[in-house]
Amino acid sequence: MTVYLAIATDGVELRMPEHTTDLYASYWERLGPDQIVRLLAEHDAGELSEDRQSVMIPVATLRRLAAGRVSEGWDAEFEAMLEKARERGWLNESGDAVQAHLERER
Numbered sequence: 001m002t003v004y005l006a007i008a009t010d011g012v013e014l015r016m017p018e019h020t021t022d023l024y025a026s027y028w029e030r031l032g033p034d035q036i037v038r039l040l041a042e043h044d045a046g047e048l049s050e051d052r053q054s055v056m057i058p059v060a061t062l063r064r065l066a067a068g069r070v071s072e073g074w075d076a077e078f079e080a081m082l083e084k085a086r087e088r089g090w091l092n093e094s095g096d097a098v099q100a101h102l103e104r105e106r
Contacts (some may be wrong), residue, residue, distance in 0.1 A: 004016065004023065004025060004026055004100070005023075005024075005025040005026070005045060005046075005055070005057055005062075005065075005100060006025075006026055006027070006028065006105075007025060007026065007027040007031065007036055007039055007040070007045075008027065008028055008029055008031075008039075009031070009035075009039070011039065011042075011043055012039060012040070012043045012045045012065075013065070014062065014065035014066055014069075017062075017065065017066035017069055017070050017074075018069075018070050018071065020074070020077040020080070020081040021081070022081075023057075023062075023081065023085070023098060023100045024100045024101045024102070024103060025046075025054075025055040025057065025100045025102045025103070026102070026103045026104070027102070027104055027105065028105045033052050036102075043061075044058065044061055045058070045061050046058060046061065046097065048102070049099075052102065053101065053102055054099050054100060054101050054102050055099070055100050055102050056092060056097040056098070056099055056100075057097060057098055057099075057100050058096060058097050059082065059095070059096050059097060059098060060096065062078070062098070066078075082095075082098060085098045085099070
């Protein structure tokens with residue numbers, strides 16, 4: 001199970017925030033890149049990469065979307081996930097955004 005940011009015409013949602021073993025972003029609908037960029041901006045949910053293969057998601061956004069939905073101890077697990085992301089080069093230099101692969105859900 002993984003944490004993932006679901007992107008849809010009605011907004012963004014953090015699904016399965018309690019599972020911090022992986023992170024990705026997905027879109028269910030036939031959204032084009034311009035729509036994805038707009039939705040991410042409207043919801044302060046990150047930026048689409050130039051190659052359109054990933055999203056840089058603000059760590060603060062992930063915390064905001066998980067608030068009130070996760071158990072005590074989640075922060076430590078989330079920090080461990082971010083540390084793994086840092087080791088793999090998926091965290092930006094300032095540590096305030098994490099890269100997530102973007103997939104189209106079928």
